[in-house]
Amino acid sequence: MNDKLKPDNANVAVIGAGYVGLVTGVCLAKLGHEVVLIDIDEDKIQAVNHKKAPPIYEEGLEELLGQVHIEASSDYRKMMGSDIIYICVGTLADDSGNIFSEHLIDATRKIAEVLKERDSYYVVAVKSTVGPGMTEELVIPILEASGKKAGSDFGVCMSPEFLREGQAIYDFMNPSRIIIGEYDKRSGDILCSIHESLNAPILRTNLRTAEMIKLATNAFLATKISFINEIGNICKQLGIDTYDVARGMGMDDRIGSKFLSAGIGFGGSCLPKDIRILVSGAKQAGYQPEFLEEISTLNEKQALKPVALLKKHITLKGATVGILGLAFKPGTDDIRDSRAIIIVQALLDEGASVSAYDPLAVDNFRKLFPGIDYVSTEEVLSCDAILILTEWPEFYDLDYRGKIVIDGRRIEKAREARIYEGVCW
Ligand code: UDX
Numbered sequence: 217m218n219d220k221l222k223p224d225n226a227n228v229a230v231i232g233a234g235y236v237g238l239v240t241g242v243c244l245a246k247l248g249h250e251v252v253l254i255d256i257d258e259d260k261i262q263a264v265n266h267k268k269a270p271p272i273y274e275e276g277l278e279e280l281l282g283q284v285h286i287e288a289s290s291d292y293r294k295m296m297g298s299d300i301i302y303i304c305v306g307t308l309a310d311d312s313g314n315i316f317s318e319h320l321i322d323a324t325r326k327i328a329e330v331l332k333e334r335d336s337y338y339v340v341a342v343k344s345t346v347g348p349g350m351t352e353e354l355v356i357p358i359l360e361a362s363g364k365k366a367g368s369d370f371g372v373c374m375s376p377e378f379l380r381e382g383q384a385i386y387d388f389m390n391p392s393r394i395i396i397g398e399y400d401k402r403s404g405d406i407l408c409s410i411h412e413s414l415n416a417p418i419l420r421t422n423l424r425t426a427e428m429i430k431l432a433t434n435a436f437l438a439t440k441i442s443f444i445n446e447i448g449n450i451c452k453q454l455g456i457d458t459y460d461v462a463r464g465m466g467m468d469d470r471i472g473s474k475f476l477s478a479g480i481g482f483g484g485s486c487l488p489k490d491i492r493i494l495v496s497g498a499k500q501a502g503y504q505p506e507f508l509e510e511i512s513t514l515n516e517k518q519a520l521k522p523v524a525l526l527k528k529h530i531t532l533k534g535a536t537v538g539i540l541g542l543a544f545k546p547g548t549d550d551i552r553d554s555r556a557i558i559i560v561q562a563l564l565d566e567g568a569s570v571s572a573y574d575p576l577a578v579d580n581f582r583k584l585f586p587g588i589d590y591v592s593t594e595e596v597l598s599c600d601a602i603l604i605l606t607e608w609p610e611f612y613d614l615d616y617r618g619k620i621v622i623d624g625r626r627i628e629k630a631r632e633a634r635i636y637e638g639v640c641w
Contacts, residue, residue, distance in 0.1 A: 225250070228298060229302065231323045233260040234304065237305070238260075238271075240302060240343060242280050243385060246280060246284050260288065275385070275547060302342075303320065305344055306319055306344070315346065324358040331362060332362035339370065340370060348424050348427050355372070356372055373426075374424075374427055375397065377430075382545065395429050434491070438482055438511050448479075458638075459477075459626060462478065480519050480624035480639055481518040521624075522624050532568040536599040537563050538595070542580075551580045554577075554605075556581070560572070560585055573595075575610065597614065600620070602616070602633075604630060613629065614629065619634060623636065
């Protein structure tokens with residue numbers, strides 16, 4: 217293989233058609249690369265090959281899928297001619313941050329199995345979020361079990377993604393930077409060449425540093441949120457508006473205004489998990505990461521504040537409580553580690569009945585809470601009290617007059633309520 221791939225015409229295989237894999241595959245196809253998507257889930261394969269609604273909700277993904285040529289298959293041999301093989305399988309983690317690496321191991325074994333027949337050079341690039349050292353200590357040994365040698369027969373990279381749900385296509389096409397952890401220069405050169413058309417700064421480093429950049433980046437975003445929530449809790453005691461404080465802080469370019477929106481805390485499939493992975497990795501390395509652990513602890517406590525505030529105003533036992541927002545953030549149907557899960561459970565434990573509304577996430581939430589009512593915004597507003605848990609745009613136009621509202625996401629219009637409390641303002 218020529219080590220300088222054409223920036224708009226490489227053969228790329230993407231293993232795993234989940235959130236990261238699908239967005240990565242479709243965007244690389246949009247950049248002109250020949251992409252084959254490999255997954256074990258036939259439904260996902262059919263959806264992609266028939267240009268049907270992708271198996272995940274992501275703004276603009278269905279349209280983009282309709283515009284590009286991309287093939288999906290469960291047959292790993294389809295990647296025999298690929299120059300670059302991205303591993304984008306899911307790496308969930310348990311509550312202690314131990315990664316379920318089964319999918320990663322399985323995919324890597326299948327790659328090694330297929331490519332042991334291959335004579336020409338190729339690069340395997342890990343894009344899944346992994347613990348520090350996993351590419352060197354887990355992925356490479358499995359690939360080399362094929363008898364091939366890293367460095368000579370194949371190259372290895374670790375190139376994390378920083379995609380936000382709801383803005384993933386924009387984030388892929390307009391990255392603030394591209395991180396390329398490389399086994400050697402040859403591996404890195406090849407991965408660089410297919411990103412040239414994105415005109416973004418590229419940081420080349422080694423494999424485990426790239427892994428840590430991903431984890432530390434998400435941990436820092438979570439730190440900003442837990443920090444502003446702690447400041448918010450203090451401000452609320454002192455009658456100071458946290459959002460004014462955040463505006464003043466954010467004007468300092470050493471701090472920046474992003475990720476300073478105080479509220480009920482962070483959720484989603486990444487921030488909570490990546491902190492757990494980092495904490496677990498640190499402990500395995502013999503370091504007690506007290507600060508990082510505290511970020512998660514505060515985040516869990518923060519989610520329960522709306523229930524505590526509500527109890528100041530009504531008796532929960534036998535009350536009907538309305539919920540506005542179930543998704544972990546607006547723009548997605550994803551409820552993974554959504555703060556609404558903790559809050560709804562706490563309300564049910566207190567003997568309240570819950571009526572909830574969300575424009576996209578009801579089907580997912582119903583799988584966890586089949587016993588609560590899923591209603592319209594009007595019906596939520598007719599409950600004894602209302603909790604706002606996700607800042608969907610439509611909530612900025614509702615009529616809150618005469619209501620009891622605990623606001624977890626700073627919906628200014630809700631201040632017109634008879635009783636209004638911000639969770640930390
Ligand atoms: C995050 C990272 O942003 C992304 O770079 C990475 O690749 C994956 O994880 P995502 O999980 O989509 O992306 O969510 P994000 O937009 O980061 O929000 C995470 C959580 O933090 C949400 O629950 C959101 O409501 C909360 N949040 C965000 C705040 O509470 N305050 C803020 O100021 C920003």
